Amino acid sequence: MLTRLRSWKIRLALVLAVIGPGIITANVDNDAGGIYTYSLAGARFGYSLLWTMIPITIALIVIQEMAARMGAVTGKGLSDLIREQFGFRATFLLMAALVVTNFGNVVAEFAGVASSVELFGISKYIIVPLAAALVWVLVVRGTYHSMEKVFLVASGFYLAYVVAGVLAHPDWRAAAISTVHRPAGFTINNHDYLYMVIGLVGTTIAPWMQFYLQASIVEKGITPRQYRASRWDVIVGCVFTDVVAWFIIVACAATLYTHGRHDIADAADAAQALRPLAGEYAYLLFAAGLFNASLFAACILPISTAYAVCEGIGLESGLDKRFDEAPAFYWLYTVLIVVGAGVLLIPRFPLVRIMILSQVVNGVVLPFVLIFMLRLVNDRELMGDHVNSRAYNVVAWVTTGVMIVLTLAMVFTS
Amino acid sequence: MISIVALTECLGRPVVDPEGARVGVLQDLAVLPLEHPTRVGYLVVRAGGEDRVISAQALSSIGGGSPRLRSEASGLRSLPTENLLLLKRDLLDQQIIDVQGRKLVRVNDVELDARPQGDELILSVLGVDVGARAAVRRLASGVVPRHSLRKLLARIPSRVIPWHFVDLLESDPARRVKLKIAYQGLSTLHPADIADIVEDLAPAEREAVFETLDEEVAAGTLEELDPRTQVAIVEALDSDRAADIVEEMGPDAAADLLGELAAEQSGAILEEMEPEERQQVRRLLSFGERTAAGRMTTEYLAMHADASVDALIDALRRFEGGMEALATIYLTDGEGDLVGAVPLAKAVIAAPGTMLRTLSLAPVVNCLPDTPDDQVAELFDKYNLLTLPVVDEHGRLSGIITADDVINVLRGAD
Numbered sequence: 001m002l003t004r005l006r007s008w009k010i011r012l013a014l015v016l017a018v019i020g021p022g023i024i025t026a027n028v029d030n031d032a033g034g035i036y037t038y039s040l041a042g043a044r045f046g047y048s049l050l051w052t053m054i055p056i057t058i059a060l061i062v063i064q065e066m067a068a069r070m071g072a073v074t075g076k077g078l079s080d081l082i083r084e085q086f087g088f089r090a091t092f093l094l095m096a097a098l099v100v101t102n103f104g105n106v107v108a109e110f111a112g113v114a115s116s117v118e119l120f121g122i123s124k125y126i127i128v129p130l131a132a133a134l135v136w137v138l139v140v141r142g143t144y145h146s147m148e149k150v151f152l153v154a155s156g157f158y159l160a161y162v163v164a165g166v167l168a169h170p171d172w173r174a175a176a177i178s179t180v181h182r183p184a185g186f187t188i189n190n191h192d193y194l195y196m197v198i199g200l201v202g203t204t205i206a207p208w209m210q211f212y213l214q215a216s217i218v219e220k221g222i223t224p225r226q227y228r229a230s231r232w233d234v235i236v237g238c239v240f241t242d243v244v245a246w247f248i249i250v251a252c253a254a255t256l257y258t259h260g261r262h263d264i265a266d267a268a269d270a271a272q273a274l275r276p277l278a279g280e281y282a283y284l285l286f287a288a289g290l291f292n293a294s295l296f297a298a299c300i301l302p303i304s305t306a307y308a309v310c311e312g313i314g315l316e317s318g319l320d321k322r323f324d325e326a327p328a329f330y331w332l333y334t335v336l337i338v339v340g341a342g343v344l345l346i347p348r349f350p351l352v353r354i355m356i357l358s359q360v361v362n363g364v365v366l367p368f369v370l371i372f373m374l375r376l377v378n379d380r381e382l383m384g385d386h387v388n389s390r391a392y393n394v395v396a397w398v399t400t401g402v403m404i405v406l407t408l409a410m411v412f413t414s
Numbered sequence: 415m416i417s418i419v420a421l422t423e424c425l426g427r428p429v430v431d432p433e434g435a436r437v438g439v440l441q442d443l444a445v446l447p448l449e450h451p452t453r454v455g456y457l458v459v460r461a462g463g464e465d466r467v468i469s470a471q472a473l474s475s476i477g478g479g480s481p482r483l484r485s486e487a488s489g490l491r492s493l494p495t496e497n498l499l500l501l502k503r504d505l506l507d508q509q510i511i512d513v514q515g516r517k518l519v520r521v522n523d524v525e526l527d528a529r530p531q532g533d534e535l536i537l538s539v540l541g542v543d544v545g546a547r548a549a550v551r552r553l554a555s556g557v558v559p560r561h562s563l564r565k566l567l568a569r570i571p572s573r574v575i576p577w578h579f580v581d582l583l584e585s586d587p588a589r590r591v592k593l594k595i596a597y598q599g600l601s602t603l604h605p606a607d608i609a610d611i612v613e614d615l616a617p618a619e620r621e622a623v624f625e626t627l628d629e630e631v632a633a634g635t636l637e638e639l640d641p642r643t644q645v646a647i648v649e650a651l652d653s654d655r656a657a658d659i660v661e662e663m664g665p666d667a668a669a670d671l672l673g674e675l676a677a678e679q680s681g682a683i684l685e686e687m688e689p690e691e692r693q694q695v696r697r698l699l700s701f702g703e704r705t706a707a708g709r710m711t712t713e714y715l716a717m718h719a720d721a722s723v724d725a726l727i728d729a730l731r732r733f734e735g736g737m738e739a740l741a742t743i744y745l746t747d748g749e750g751d752l753v754g755a756v757p758l759a760k761a762v763i764a765a766p767g768t769m770l771r772t773l774s775l776a777p778v779v780n781c782l783p784d785t786p787d788d789q790v791a792e793l794f795d796k797y798n799l800l801t802l803p804v805v806d807e808h809g810r811l812s813g814i815i816t817a818d819d820v821i822n823v824l825r826g827a828d
């Protein structure tokens with residue numbers, strides 16, 4: 001008994017030593033765009049989309065696990081591996097597309113920051129420049145290890161959505177049944193319903209996540225020996241993220257859907273609509289959760305883009321370098337933040353069109369990233385005995401195939 | 415006539431025989447470092463779905479990148495690849511160490527020198543191109559018409575690293591021997607610069623560097639790395655090699671490092687060390703890490719107070735420790751008690767035969783073994799010290815702290 005307890009303690013210590021990258025990456029996934037999509041799913045279709053959560057979680061775990069494994073085994077970032085294996089031209093085009101889609105995401109995050117504080121009556125002309133400056137300084141001044149602690153705390157704040165879900169007094173039984181069983185009322189033939197399913201899947205698996213996760217596994221120095229513990233970091237992160245998503249859908253389903261408010265314009269609008277229906281606290285939690293999520297993602301996206309692009313193309317990169325040693329790296333990072341936040345302050349800026357463009361590029365990039373990943377992870381010269389097993393490959397290719405079909409469908413229908 | 419050809423201009427081009435008939439498509443060029451350091455020995459040609467090699471002696475011209483063979487010696491054969499440095503597979507798009515620029519760079523192209531000798535064409539590697547010109551060439555070739563591309567490229571500066579300033583990274587020890595990779599260039603750099611490069615390497619490549627570097631250089635480099643990286647590297651080396659390197663480190667740095675390792679591993683390394691070094695390190699290991707005793711080194715120069723300047727100069731010649739410990743020479747009496755301190759400069763300019771005692775400063779600033787870090791730093795600041803002696807409770811000199819260790823403490827580097 002005592003030895004079993006001790007072995008549990010050792011195992012826990014092993015997991016704690018590697019915790020971080022998986023949980024952080026998965027949580028950033030619930031950014032401003034993600035929260036809006038989940039809110040809309042709940043408001044439009046009630047509990048009837050909850051069944052997608054389990055397959056989405058599995059897909060997320062399968063793909064994230066491969067990125068984490070490649071990081072631990074090769075000690076190199078995803079863009080490095082793509083460059084070394086697939087050459088300059090493929091890498092350059094992929095990186096250019098990554099910049100475009102991530103720029104759209106950065107704009108969306110700052111828009112999330114702006115709309116969440118506007119709920120409290122603070123002007124976006126004050127908060128957006130402040131947030132941009134904060135992000136810039138935080139990342140440039142911080143080290144990987146100090147940032148990781150800040151981010152882990154930020155991940156904890158997602159619990160706000162769980163509390164908001166409880167405050168909305170949902171019908172727990174109906175929600176539970178819908179999670180494991182697809183309701184008969186809505187069919188795949190329903191165009192709007194299908195479109196929402198695609199939206200949910202598309203918001204969950206984004207190209208940038210694979211680059212960020214693999215890079216942070218490398219940065220943290222996780223070795224193949226520690227990898228078994230690190231896998232739990234990934235799994236727990238993905239499950240937690242989708243539990244949060246589940247509660248967002250449930251909160252909106254129990255309130256907005258039941259009271260016939262089927263349309264919301266953005267995530268802040270969802271918080272606003274919750275106010276009369278679920279009470280002041282649920283509203284505050286929703287608004288604060290959105291602020292946290294948007295700022296969190298705004299911290300991670302620009303820096304991870306700058307790293308991935310510079311490493312792939314072979315330009316100097318790294319926060320330990322001075323500005324004149326790594327000009328492209330700092331310029332890219334700074335422009336993403338300054339322009340990404342700045343466009344929100346331009347009156348009548350075509351925000352929606354930029355978002356749609358970014359989503360389209362996102363959809364085009366994702367298949368390439370997934371296929372590159374699958375080819376790399378199955379390369380025995382690179383991965384040794386850590387290549388995918390046959391069964392794992394079946395799951396991974398099916399997941400990739402479904403992801404590709406769904407994202408392309410989203411691109412063509414939007 | 416001598417001309418310069420870029421590797422990517424030749425790859426994928428058809429190889430033709432003297433009659434103009436197509437032999438196959440050029441896949442790669444191979445150098446045999448054991449025979450000649452730069453000369454291309456073989457062409458790898460794909461014919462009939464199979465890669466074969468042709469001796470480069472059969473080459474007669476490579477005008478515009480397309481290789482033409484002389485009539486004789488054009489037989490195709492297969493060859494084991496482990497002795498070959500394949501320019502495309504092993505070099506193109508890979509990271510190399512730029513010894514001149516003291517950093518890691520990614521290879522955009524390889525420049526070859528094409529020199530006719532009789533009716534034979536001799537190809538040899540000139541250097542690697544890591545600049546924008548090669549990047550644009552690879553991006554635009556096949557898309558932009560040839561002559562306008564050439565005009566465009568002429569305007570972009572190239573950045574070529576001469577071949578003798580390139581160190582390759584190879585993690586397979588057997589191939590390292592066959593490709594004659596010994597990090598000769600890298601080992602000429604300052605350990606602090608080597609450390610910067612090593613920090614950017616993937617773990618396997620890092621270990622390769624530490625297995626190959628001269629022990630003294632490796633020790634100096636290890637001291638410059640942050641503790642996490644130190645531990646990761648030493649854990650990966652076998653304890654024999656690790657002990658050789660640790661022996662060459664300053665005893666204080668060695669003790670810090672061994673203190674971070676698992677007891678089993680540090681025990682194994684201590685076991686392999688020379689008895690004298692082992693004893694010193696063991697003693698230091700028994701002190702608290704963040705105290706004067708934990709920071710001090712036992713490699714310093716102490717003279718008897720009655721000795722003359724000449725004896726000191728003699729002792730200096732025989733001193734094997736780090737030069738930073740010599741800023742001040744400490745004087746002891748027969749018991750080993752600290753009785754004086756002479757700045758090195760003062761001793762050097764004194765007339766021959768001068769007694770050290772007469773040059774001594776008074777009083778001598780010192781501290782106890784359990785003095786905490788912050789007080790040590792205060793003493794350095796207040797008395798403008800370069801070194802600080804540590805004495806035990808009986809007043810006996812037991813070690814000295816050097817300013818570089820205090821700077822580490824102040825920067826929070828460990």
